[in-house]
Amino acid sequence: MTNTSPANWKVLFGSIVFPVYDKPLLAWLIQQEFTATLEMLDTTFEPQHYAFAIANNSKLRAPLNIAILDATQSTWWKDVIARYLGTRIN
Incomplete structure (x- = not known):
């Protein structure tokens, strides 16, 4: 991912905007840059294994x-x- 801005990987659902991405990377990004504005939900759309x-x-x-x-x-x-x-x- 070259740009971590949520605007580059968001899903629009009505008036609610929420980012959907790889869970570990998203959790880290929220912790580093968006703790005051975003919350990580315990939802998985498609599990990914390494x-x-x-x-x-x-x-x-x-x-x-x-x-x-x-x-x-x-x-x-x-x-x-x-x-x-x-x-x-x-």
Whole structure:
């Protein structure tokens, strides 16, 4: 995304204007620039998942899977999510 202005990615619904975009990026942007004017709702229109493409026979598959699991189950990960997305996960 080259311009993070909500005017560039808004949906008009009657007289209500609300931005619709990738949830983690939108949460971070609201926290950084729009806390006084926008609120993040807990609504998902189309879930998006992220992945790493690795060959089936790659020696990196197991170490990468373990590293991702270790990171996403750590206190560090929870702190990062809270810091950038404003949400504490358990």
